[in-house]
Amino acid sequence: MRRAVGLVLAIMSGVLLTGCATACPAIGWTNGVVIDASVHAPDVFLQVCSEHGCSPAPGVAPTPEIDPSTPTGGDAGRLFFGFDAPEEITVRVFDAGGILLAESEETIDWTHSTDRCGGPSTAAPIVLEA
16 A cells, blocks of 8 residues: 555656756847837937947947847847846937937837746837937
8 A cells, every 4th residue: 555655646746747847948049129210311320228238339349248238239220138128228329420319218118928948028119209
């Protein structure tokens, strides 16, 4: 009888613990948002700042950041924040000559991943106003 109870307990704990052991792939995502600055001109430069720092200013070569949450630029107005999902950012718009055209505080409404292993948070594009 003791063996039967022990066997049942072993099987039940194996079944219960199986749900706790999730094997996740290597993490390889980053949170990003698109910023549409087309109201200003087709060829503008964006600098974005969060609580972790700012992306490079016009004419400044990007340097490797110690904090991966510092905003970094991508293609077509997409900015990346590493694993950070800042609720507020400052956006500066410069013309091709490096003259500041506009500066605004923007709020980002993130939708966070519900995957068991996590994943990138997403947000609707930020459309700048004149």
